[in-house]
Amino acid sequence: MTIENKKGWISWFNPFKYGTDRWMYALHRLTGIVLGVYLMFHVVETSRILEGAVTWNSLMVWLDYPFGPHFGPLILSAVLLAAVYHALNGLRLTIVENGLMLPKPYRPEYPYKPRSLRGLNNFLKIFLGFFMIAISAVGIIYIFTGAIL
């Protein structure tokens, strides 16, 4: 009897020992799941408006302070970060997965450093990373203070 040594879906979240792209893959999966779960709760939450203004208002108050002060905005900030990361990394993947901004086939030379994970792909990561920081900063300031820069 041989056994199947499958790593399984749990290995998606084990990016250790591999490169940046593997980390980004794990984060992309994680943020995708977070956003999916959030979306379901969001639909349930907003549907409560059908039960009238009193229920809605009390729900809004509870969502601001679900488990203590500032917990609601913290959850919202986490969702915002997940959304921004997922969107911008998705943009990068759309570009590179269509073979754009990737090198042409080359002759591998020792020590083998895969060029598809470096070069313009790295440039994209840094470029979109700046965008992510900027958008997240504006969003989080808005969530906590209600002010847009």
Add this chain to the structure above:
Amino acid sequence: MQEIALKGFGEVVKTVTFRVKRYSPENADMPRYMEYKVPVQRGMTILDGILYIKEHLDHSLSARYSCRMGICGSCGMIINGKEKLACQTQILELGKDLIKVDPMGNYEIVKDLVPDLSKLFRNHQKVKPYVLREEESPTSEYLQTPEQREEYAMFTDCILCGMCLSACPTNAADELYLGPQALAQGFRYISDNRDLGFEERLNVLDSKHGVWRCHFSGACSEVCPKGVDPALGIQLLRQLLTENIFVKHKQKGTTRGPERKSASGVS
């Protein structure tokens, strides 16, 4: 235990512990880890360490190897959490006193550190890894310029060690996924100017478990011992398929992508 130094190496520098995953299909035991103390000499590789264990400590340990110089691709295993060729990994370079050795993931285990690579070869075969031509008996050579050869040359370095399939997170969850090795080889033959099998290979490559299943985690390229960069091959293959989106699928030959559905809904 008396430490026995291997001939041909230098002084014993230190003793490291090998934590090796053991599994024997003959005994229905669950896989378990066993620890062995190995005296390390300068220049010793993980494979030398495993052979030391086999020779002096535990004869029942199994591992597959052949060339001992990174050419045959037989000794791929997970060393301290990352896929590596045992014959190319120096013990001292790892800089650890505890070395965890696992068999490659996503394959069935034959015994201990020996994975069953049939899945790799099966997938490789599916993409028809040879030059396809219309004529049965060629009358002259098929010509190719050095520039044309450069378009696929890097992918010919693949030694079929199968480490990319072990590292690939998509392959970890999708049993039918073709895998980085087969897809990169698909690109290698499609981009060969002598080959005319693009449409014939579409059935397999452009399928539910084919090229679109890759999510570009880059793990395959990170672990490739020959620097083949299969992730690049897959993305370039996708580009090629997108550019040829209107090429009609001929559904020729017997090889078909698993559960592939055509536009009409008929598989």
